[in-house]
Amino acid sequence: MIRSEISLKNTLALTSSADHVAAVDSVADAQDAIEFGRRNDAELRCLGEGSNVVLMPRVSGLICRVTQADITLVNTDAESVTVSVGAGKNWHELVQETLAQNWYGLENLALIPGSVGAAPVQNIGAYGVEVAERLVSVDVVRGDGSVHKMSAADCEFGYRDSIFKRRVADGSQPLLILAITLRLSKRPVVNLSYRDLGKALGLSETKTSVLPSPQQVAEAVISIRRAKLPDPGEHPNVGSFFKNPVVDEGAAARLGELGATPYAFNGGFKVSAAQLIDLAGWKGVRRGDVGCWPQQPLVLINYGQATAQNVLDFANDIQRSVSDTFQVELEPEPSVLS
Numbered sequence: 001m002i003r004s005e006i007s008l009k010n011t012l013a014l015t016s017s018a019d020h021v022a023a024v025d026s027v028a029d030a031q032d033a034i035e036f037g038r039r040n041d042a043e044l045r046c047l048g049e050g051s052n053v054v055l056m057p058r059v060s061g062l063i064c065r066v067t068q069a070d071i072t073l074v075n076t077d078a079e080s081v082t083v084s085v086g087a088g089k090n091w092h093e094l095v096q097e098t099l100a101q102n103w104y105g106l107e108n109l110a111l112i113p114g115s116v117g118a119a120p121v122q123n124i125g126a127y128g129v130e131v132a133e134r135l136v137s138v139d140v141v142r143g144d145g146s147v148h149k150m151s152a153a154d155c156e157f158g159y160r161d162s163i164f165k166r167r168v169a170d171g172s173q174p175l176l177i178l179a180i181t182l183r184l185s186k187r188p189v190v191n192l193s194y195r196d197l198g199k200a201l202g203l204s205e206t207k208t209s210v211l212p213s214p215q216q217v218a219e220a221v222i223s224i225r226r227a228k229l230p231d232p233g234e235h236p237n238v239g240s241f242f243k244n245p246v247v248d249e250g251a252a253a254r255l256g257e258l259g260a261t262p263y264a265f266n267g268g269f270k271v272s273a274a275q276l277i278d279l280a281g282w283k284g285v286r287r288g289d290v291g292c293w294p295q296q297p298l299v300l301i302n303y304g305q306a307t308a309q310n311v312l313d314f315a316n317d318i319q320r321s322v323s324d325t326f327q328v329e330l331e332p333e334p335s336v337l338s
């Protein structure tokens with residue numbers, strides 16, 4: 001169904017409306033939406049639950065929201081289970097429902113806001129795990145209405161990056177994600193590579209202890225996230241506003257001298273964007289209705305009636321300040337839809 005002049009929900013609580021919005025529950029709905037876009041000269045965009053976007057007051061074109069949210073068993077063997085999940089499913093509900101079935105692998109990604117369809121877009125990740133590790137394929141509808149199954153390799157996943165995200169950034173016709181296929185483990189092997197997670201579970205590096213169950217890992221992740229991150233329902237935000245920069249060895253040494261603590265990552269060095277923002281003096285800074293969350297400066301908050309432009313201006317000032325202080329360019333994580 002296609003409706004016009006619709007206001008768009010988003011976790012930054014920005015006031016925004018779209019020319020047209022299509023609810024897409026099937027391939028046929030997607031094809032109808034594409035045909036509508038072609039006839040009305042309306043550019044196609046995709047939107048999930050609005051937890052990783054900055055929406056300008058007016059979003060032109062046709063917004064497609066996938067509503068299909070079924071979990072379908074594709075295959076099962078002694079070790080694993082393969083499931084296809086509709087893009088409209090809420091991500092955290094999927095994590096909880098798979099854990100309840102004793103299907104493992106998503107526990108570190110518990111409580112990430114948003115929809116299943118958006119998960120591959122920025123290759124969601126948390127506590128040492130990225131969705132790419134579990135992803136088998138993505139079902140997409142292209143701009144010409146054709147349907148394709150893209151393999152994980154086709155998605156060109158990187159750190160908070162994929163072919164889908166790059167297409168949004170460069171203004172290409174989006175690939176509408178209808179469903180994703182995941183392979184989950186039947187064996188309760190847990191990933192405790194993230195140090196704070198081990199600590200939260202009471203594990204020490206020197207003592208061998210009984211490993212926690214995936215359910216316990218999910219509970220620990222949920223409680224760390226609740227303690228660390230502002231609830232968008234109370235303090236509207238889109239989570240991390242910037243990616244953690246990846247730098248070379250020379251820059252890492254220089255940043256070390258300036259008080260930052262880069263760590264080895266993929267042959268280079270990653271540095272915490274939150275740390276750079278904090279060292280540049282932005283922690284807790286508020287201007288009008290936009291500010292950095294005092295406990296986590298990487299999160300920008302709409303304290304009331306902030307506009308998208310207020311948020312982008314504030315983010316720009318942070319980028320400039322970090323660039324002047326550290327010669328490091330911060331890259332925003334959310335996409336801007338206008």
Ligand SMILES: Cc1cc2nc3c(=O)[nH]c(=O)nc-3n(C[C@H](O)[C@H](O)[C@H](O)COP(=O)(O)OP(=O)(O)OC[C@H]3O[C@@H](n4cnc5c(N)ncnc54)[C@H](O)[C@@H]3O)c2cc1C
Pocket residue numbers: 011045046047048049050051052053066087112113114115116117118119121122123124125126164168174175176177178229230231232237238239240335
């Ligand atoms: C408090 C908080 C904490 C967060 N923590 C994390 C975290 O730990 N790790 C992390 O990775 N992210 C995190 N995020 C960001 C966000 O939760 C994820 O990026 C999530 O996947 C966005 O889902 P969404 O449905 O809200 O997508 P939206 O914000 O609606 O859209 C995001 C992007 O995906 C595209 N898109 C959406 N649906 C589709 C589709 N069906 N087909 C094609 N493109 C589509 C949109 O065009 C847009 O470019 C956090 C956000 C908040 C508010």
